[in-house]
Amino acid sequence: MSYFKKNNITNSLFFTVLEVMPTIKTMEYKTENNSFQDEFISKKILNILTENDEDELDDDYSYVDWIAKYNDISLYRIIDNPNMRSDVRGYCAKRLIEKSLESERDNLIAGLENKKDSLITFGILFGLEDIEDHDRILNYFLTHQNKRVRNSALHILAEKNKIIFLPEQTIN
Amino acid sequence: MQFIRFSGNSPSPFHDPSHENFETLAKSYFIPKIKDNGKPSFYKSKVTKNKYITAGFISIRDKEPKTQLLIFIDNLVFIESKVKISFQKSSKLYSCIANFHFCADFSDDKKLDLFLYYLKLNLQKKDNKDYLIQYKKQEIREILKEVNKSCDNNEIKLQEWVINILFS
Secondary structure (H helix, E strand, C coil): CCHHHHCCCCCCHHHHHHHHCHHHHHHHHHHCCHHHHHHHHHHHHHHHHHCCCHHHHHHHHHHHHHHHHHCCHHHHHHHHCCCCCHHHHHHHHHHHHHHCCHHHHHHHHHHHHCCCCHHHHHHHHHHHHHCCCHHHHHHHHHHCCCHHHHHHHHHHHHHCCCCCCCCCCCCC | CEEEEEECCCCCHHHCCCCCCHHHHHHCCCCCCHHHCCCCEEEECCCCCHHHHHHHHHHCCCCCCCEEEEEEEEHHHHHHCCCCEEECCCCCCCHHHHCCEEEECCCCHHHHHHHHHHHHHHHHCCCHHHCEEEEEHHHHHHHHHHHHHHCCCCCCCCCHHHHHHHHC
């Protein structure tokens, strides 16, 4: 029986990811002591977002950078967990987008969007902004159902001079 | 009248005040730190001074931030939630912005909940660009350099990382 069936995980982002990297991801996912580690990472990310503990910030950035680079499966797991905070899940999405390959990005975005959480969508958008993927940002501006997402996409493009923005313009 | 609350990274709950968990999520961004004594800092917004306020706030930080988020909050939110916000002297700040430093009294947790309720209602009526600004590292450096040219910062010892940016 597969890990996903055994744990009753359906419609998971992992299904998308596994299409890209089937073996490595599954092995890591099975062997780690998940919940403790995920809570720990989530706490680090929350401090990066809120800056409530400035003394720890550098260490938290370093730790999350390391996780994003060498153990990104933890980020996928946090996104897949609806009990985790939405802003933290959104930050995980941002980091995954930043490190994604062009060839896997559409699949990744589709999996992330399946979570139906606006802060994950904002995470995607800001990840795309960081890697200057203006085509996909334009797609968000043209097609996304959330007006705030469309407006933010428009402003990112306007700041980068990728689109002419009229201050009076509003989106309905 | 508006107040600025400085925050860290994105995405934050302020990007979508209509989020179903907005109040729970946003609470973490206002809970007073130990050094706040129940009264976290806000800065009175003034369009012509906001770059100075931002530079002043950033330059008293121990380390260079990677990003800096500014959330503009209407005074009406404080009034409606009956949260007292009052001027607070701060010896750490430059005199040119010291008059803009305020503290809100969130020592009563119920008041913070009420504040978040009215904040949600208030932000829902606005576009993100009307109450949110995010500066990235390079923009932060430019603001510091720009403000340093026109403001005498010698009155307060600058952090080493600020000096490195200004004179590198």
